[in-house]
Amino acid sequence: xxxxxxxxxxxxxxxxxxxxxxxxxxxxxxxxxxxxxxxxxxxxxxxxxxxxxxxxxxxxxxxxxxxxxxxxxxxxxxxxxxxxxxxxxxxxxxxxxxxxxxxxxxxxxxxxxxxxxxxxxxxxxxxxxxxxxxxxxxxxxxxxxxxxxxxxxxxxxxxxxxxxxxxxxxxxxxxxxxxxxxxxxxxxxxxxxxxxxxxxxxxxxxxxxxxxxxxxxxxxxxxxxxxxxxxxxxxxxxxxxxxxxxxxxxxxxxxxxxxxxxxxxxxxxxxxxxxxxxxxxxxxxxxxxxxxxxxxxxxxxxxxxxxxxxxxxxxxxxxxxxxxxxxxxxxxxxxxxxxxxxxxxxxxxxxxxxxxxxxxxxxxxxxxxxxxxxxxxxxxxxxxxxxxxxxxxxxxxxxxxxxxxxxxxxxxxxxxxxxxxxxxxxxxxxxxxxxxxxxxxxxxxxxxxxxxxxxxxxxxxxxxxxxxxxxxxxxxxxxxxxxxxxxxxxxxxxxxxxxxxxxxxxxxxxxxxxxxxxxxxxxxxxxxxxxxxxxxxxxxxxxxxxxxxxxxxxxxx
Numbered sequence: 001x002x003x004x005x006x007x008x009x010x011x012x013x014x015x016x017x018x019x020x021x022x023x024x025x026x027x028x029x030x031x032x033x034x035x036x037x038x039x040x041x042x043x044x045x046x047x048x049x050x051x052x053x054x055x056x057x058x059x060x061x062x063x064x065x066x067x068x069x070x071x072x073x074x075x076x077x078x079x080x081x082x083x084x085x086x087x088x089x090x091x092x093x094x095x096x097x098x099x100x101x102x103x104x105x106x107x108x109x110x111x112x113x114x115x116x117x118x119x120x121x122x123x124x125x126x127x128x129x130x131x132x133x134x135x136x137x138x139x140x141x142x143x144x145x146x147x148x149x150x151x152x153x154x155x156x157x158x159x160x161x162x163x164x165x166x167x168x169x170x171x172x173x174x175x176x177x178x179x180x181x182x183x184x185x186x187x188x189x190x191x192x193x194x195x196x197x198x199x200x201x202x203x204x205x206x207x208x209x210x211x212x213x214x215x216x217x218x219x220x221x222x223x224x225x226x227x228x229x230x231x232x233x234x235x236x237x238x239x240x241x242x243x244x245x246x247x248x249x250x251x252x253x254x255x256x257x258x259x260x261x262x263x264x265x266x267x268x269x270x271x272x273x274x275x276x277x278x279x280x281x282x283x284x285x286x287x288x289x290x291x292x293x294x295x296x297x298x299x300x301x302x303x304x305x306x307x308x309x310x311x312x313x314x315x316x317x318x319x320x321x322x323x324x325x326x327x328x329x330x331x332x333x334x335x336x337x338x339x340x341x342x343x344x345x346x347x348x349x350x351x352x353x354x355x356x357x358x359x360x361x362x363x364x365x366x367x368x369x370x371x372x373x374x375x376x377x378x379x380x381x382x383x384x385x386x387x388x389x390x391x392x393x394x395x396x397x398x399x400x401x402x403x404x405x406x407x408x409x410x411x412x413x414x415x416x417x418x419x420x421x422x423x424x425x426x427x428x429x430x431x432x433x434x435x436x437x438x439x440x441x442x443x444x445x446x447x448x449x450x451x452x453x454x455x456x457x458x459x460x461x462x463x464x465x466x467x468x469x470x471x472x473x474x475x476x477x478x479x480x481x482x483x484x485x486x487x488x489x490x491x492x493x494x495x496x497x498x499x500x501x502x503x504x505x506x507x508x509x510x511x512x513x514x515x516x517x518x519x520x521x522x523x524x525x526x527x528x529x530x531x532x533x534x535x536x537x538x539x540x541x542x543x544x545x546x547x548x549x550x551x552x553x554x555x556x557x
Contacts, residue, residue, distance in 0.1 A: 003036040004414035008407055008458060015454040022451055023396035026403025033410045047409045048402030051347045052216035057398060058350030059206035062318065063105035064392050065357045065384040069310040072101050072110075076117060077301040087256060091189055092248055094118055095196040099244055102200025103207050104318070106394065108496040111197045115504055118189050187511065188255030190501045194489070195247045195519060197497035201486040202236050205229055205346065209401045210456035210485040214478060216405045217460050221412070226539055227475060229325035229346055235538045236483060239530045243523050250522070254515055310362040310383055317353050317383075324349035357384035397453075404457030411461040421465020432472045436480060437528050439463075443484040444520050448494045452485035473541045480531050487523045489516030 007029065014025040033039045066072050076097040083093030094114065101110045201208035205215060211232075218225045325346050329335040337344040362381045411417045427435045439459075447455040460478055467474040488494035490513045492502035502512060535541055 001414050001416040001419050004038045004410050004416040007032040016450050023399040026400045029406040038414045039410045044406045047405040051345050052212040055347040056212045058354050061354045065314050069314045071311045081297050095192045098193050098196035099200040102197040103203035107197040111497040111500045114193045184255040188251045194497040194501040202483045203240050205232050209453040210482050213404045213456040214482040228329050230330050321353045400453050404453050407457045408461045417461045420462035424466040425469045428469050440480050440484045440524050443481050444487045447485050447488045448491045456485050489519040
């Protein structure tokens with residue numbers, strides 16, 4: 001156990017300081033644990049690609065197909081059009097579409113796609129001051145690495161970064177109060193994108209890597225459990241939406257002004273006491289202004305053209321996959337997986353859809369899709385091409401996730417998990433809700449400095465023993481800790497969405513830190529409230545029960 005602790009501590013330090021790339025550090029268990037007699041090479045290597053990692057791989061491939069078809073851009077612009085054209089509702093539109101897309105595709109790609117859209121819409125909505133030497137927050141100066149990310153995530157984007165930079169070179173004339181007002185509006189909108197992308201990572205099992213770490217640990221320890229795609233969404237979607245709404249109100253309070261109720265009012269002190277007349281400049285209450293902004297958004301949406309066969313087929317395939325995930329073991333009725341004599345996990349329908357995307361042409365020339373009139377050379381391009389998967393898939397995340405599973409397995413087999421559980425048993429004198437609050441708070445601040453996958457891999461293996469000593473269901477502690485790994489709003493290094501927004505804004509750390517601290521605390525309180533009041537209804541838990549969970553049971557129920 002002590003040798004395993006040394007290996008985990010070494011990896012934790014490497015992950016926190018990034019002495020090596022995160023994925024490279026995730027490979028250390030292959031030699032650390034066998035050479036220290038903690039575990040065999042075979043057991044460690046087997047952990048790198050289990051069914052949870054296969055599910056994550058399939059999810060990333062499907063996300064690439066969605067991006068290649070431009071379906072995500074159509075969804076984003078459509079949501080923004082639906083939400084309205086005043087600044088408050090445009091802000092909500094940005095948050096809703098970012099959060100929705102982040103549930104299904106990478107939060108990094110979602111953020112990189114949304115930032116140019118936000119900038120372009122703000123250029124039409126308000127004149128954002130540029131090149132103001134006394135305030136670097138107002139300067140859009142994207143470095144090379146961030147620009148490369150934009151180009152990858154926004155390929156064929158009608159709103160290009162070159163267009164935004166061209167606009168940024170135009171001279172602007174504003175008084176100081178208006179400059180501050182416009183800067184606040186821009187910061188608020190971009191922070192909203194980062195926050196929404198992070199919150200979207202809690203919506204589904206496949207949304208982000210820590211969720212899969214939890215599933216892998218549960219599969220390894222207990223086999224079949226009550227936690228599946230349907231129950232995960234039933235518990236986390238309400239919390240995600242509630243946190244999204246609170247974030248919308250909070251960002252308005254800081255950067256625009258508190259709506260009472262949802263009407264323009266004087267902003268808080270954080271917005272430099274902007275007057276009502278100044279606020280009219282960024283949120284004019286005229287039909288002509290609303291029509292103009294609506295026309296700009298409609299023009300960008302129309303530029304996508306009519307929905308293509310690739311978009312339609314990819315979207316239908318995506319919906320079918322969600323239905324298969326939800327109905328595999330819905331709980332209230334018999335699931336489709338029960339008709340098979342062997343156990344079927346969520347990875348099976350995911351890979352089935354991936355195979356369908358690889359086999360289906362993007363521009364078919366048969367049946368109702370056959371081109372008429374002019375001759376057209378047949379296209380052999382498929383809905384999902386291996387070249388796109390090779391170039392765009394986040395292979396480093398797959399290795400990072402595998403490293404987390406390997407660390408978790410070593411922690412369990414070496415007895416370190418039991419030792420940590422015994423140490424944490426000092427908390428057993430406290431009530432379970434208090435223990436949950438302490439653990440989620442510590443996790444939220446730990447994930448600001450260490451990657452969320454590493455945080456989950458380090459903390460989760462020890463929680464089942466602590467839950468047994470507290471006499472509570474393991475999910476009562478493990479699920480909130482996993483979700484909290486996505487609550488990282490304070491530091492640019494915490495998550496890729498934070499890093500992208502910080503690179504674009506060049507904002508001072510205290511701006512993101514102060515605003516994100518309150519969001520961290522709010523999300524922690526909301527999650528604890530949901531777990532204690534709503535969680536037992538979804539998972540049939542008894543948080544104050546005293547009966548320990550037996551490890552040899554194949555199901556929590």
